[in-house]
Amino acid sequence: MSSRFETEAGPTGRHAAGLFAAAAMHRDSNGNALHAPVLVLNASYEPINVCAARRALVLVLKGVAMTEEENGHFLHAARIAMRVPSVIRLLEYRRIPHQSRALSRKNILLRDRNTCQYCATVLPSGELTLDHVIPRSRGGSSTWENLVACCHPCNRRKGNQFPLEACMKLMREPRAFNLHTSCHIMRLMGRSDDKWRKYLFY
Numbered sequence: 001m002s003s004r005f006e007t008e009a010g011p012t013g014r015h016a017a018g019l020f021a022a023a024a025m026h027r028d029s030n031g032n033a034l035h036a037p038v039l040v041l042n043a044s045y046e047p048i049n050v051c052a053a054r055r056a057l058v059l060v061l062k063g064v065a066m067t068e069e070e071n072g073h074f075l076h077a078a079r080i081a082m083r084v085p086s087v088i089r090l091l092e093y094r095r096i097p098h099q100s101r102a103l104s105r106k107n108i109l110l111r112d113r114n115t116c117q118y119c120a121t122v123l124p125s126g127e128l129t130l131d132h133v134i135p136r137s138r139g140g141s142s143t144w145e146n147l148v149a150c151c152h153p154c155n156r157r158k159g160n161q162f163p164l165e166a167c168m169k170l171m172r173e174p175r176a177f178n179l180h181t182s183c184h185i186m187r188l189m190g191r192s193d194d195k196w197r198k199y200l201f202y
């Protein structure tokens, strides 16, 4: 790390390091370089996530990931200077589970955009409930594919019936937040960062 610092910054030694540290602190307080989004690649170079630069630096320091692209900023702490990454890659391949987002009431409402999936009413989270499409009493499980956002009147009307039995229809097939959704979001974010493109557009 120190050799990188010397190559990049020219002057070496404690004095220079101290000066740069002061400059960096000033820039960090204004520039928010540590909050900048960083693209996370699997060991196979497949994009898998986006995290904040601060988190990415921790992963690099712990030896879990390496920097593939830098964002042009430096982090200075004590006598160490590190380039802030723009893209990092995990050193060990991680199997990404199909459902990477936790199944929770909050995430179901987020997926369904706070919209009752039967009558299309948009409501605040507190006025929505979760409906088991196949009722629990009839073997329905609590999964991404069987839970939808639902208003209380629709929930009462449906009761322990299948949607068809209650003459109700889902707005759309409930699905998990999958890798495809995440890749789409990463591509949208990547449009603002040229360094991400070669990993996202292929």
Ligand SMILES: [Zn+2]
Pocket: 116, 117, 118, 119, 120, 121, 150, 151, 152, 153, 154, 155
């Ligand atoms: Zn409804």
